[in-house]
Amino acid sequence: MEKMDEITRRLASQQPLLSDADALTESILANLPAQISPQESPILRAVRWISSVAAVGLLILFYSQSHAFVQRPEDVDYGQSLQPFQSDYSPTLDNLPPREALRQFVEMKRSRTNFSDIKRNITF
């Protein structure tokens, strides 16, 4: 047998003597604090709370998005909006005083949003 193994075997077979075992036991029992009840850790509680909030948020987002895509037939865009938008309001209105610009804008808006214009511009 190797010397090291012989030494370790001998050491393993001998325990040190705990001389004042009873006094140590009494000392331990005299100093026992309150036990900790098995509670959920604060980190786990936070993770659970955050995931609940995230789940509710996702549900709300999903609900709002799914309703946003349900359009009435008259709101359906048939491709008109894909044409490049050319505004003829800004160049003229920019040079006017605010009150006059507002008046002209309202006038132009009124004249352009009548039903016949819309009908003329829509082609199927």
Place this chain on the structure above:
Amino acid sequence: MDIINNDIIERCRSGDQAAFRRVVQTYQQMVFTLAFRSLCDEEEAKDVVQETMIRVWVHFASYNPRQNLRNWIYTIAIRLCFDRLKSKAPIEPLTEDEDYFSQYVSDSDTEKELENHELLSVIRTLVSRLSPRQRIVFTLVHLENLDTEEVAQITGLDAARIKSNLYVARKTIREQLKQFGYGKDG
């Protein structure tokens, strides 16, 4: 060593100090021996016993009864020992340690009982060159006679790291013994 049955464990978990007395009486020698061998200091070993038992009591409610109680207590004790080993300066063998060690290894009476201070001298000389982790693994495997699986469970190290630490520890001790004139064949 008494067997702590489930009834005592349940009573401890519900805060029964009388039941806990049985646990302390059963395991304090085991923890003392482990700490004594790991730390090479008798008073510090007693402190570890006290600290371990208080932790066992405080956390008894979270103890899983399916786990081996002895290994659970071992785990708490060995972590306390490891923390102490890391925080304190490396143990230097004293001059008289080497005299005790020489006598011990050359003594033909292998059953001779040693006093605590003699035992400490021998262990201190043997493990003084080991790192805290090597010392813990060496103590658990060779002095506490635990198998690799139990050591892995107690220390949290995987089998490969246990083996590598043990290999280095054995090699270091072998070199130490060579210095005392003991080769492989003794």
